[in-house]
Amino acid sequence: MGAILTCKGCGATKLYPTGDPTDLFPSEHCGDCPPWICEGCGETCSAVALCSCWVQLDTLLLADVKALFGADGTFSVDPA
Incomplete structure (x- = not known):
């Protein structure tokens, strides 16, 4: 598995893989975004x-x- 990337919206970084596409590609927004x-x-x-x-x-x-x-x-x- 590749790097766990940071959210483009709020800058939050995942601490561990969750099995979703954001494990490999940064998302525009995540659950931590306002x-x-x-x-x-x-x-x-x-x-x-x-x-x-x-x-x-x-x-x-x-x-x-x-x-x-x-x-x-x-x-x-x-x-x-």
């Missing part, structure tokens, strides 16, 4: 209270997740 203004919608966003730009997939059925990503025919998760 709320911030979303660049996409202008709403307040935080690690525990996401703005309306986010779609939480953990509450959806697998078929709904597949339909969400397959809607444009590319199955791309890149919003651009």
Whole structure:
């Protein structure tokens, strides 16, 4: 495993690996960041209270997740 990187938002550094992507890549925001203004919608966003730009997939059925990503025919998760 590579280095545990520091959050770009608040500068917090993880003390040990947690198994998520921030073990290897720095995040823009983390659970230690104070709320911030979303660049996409202008709403307040935080690690525990996401703005309306986010779609939480953990509450959806697998078929709904597949339909969400397959809607444009590319199955791309890149919003651009």
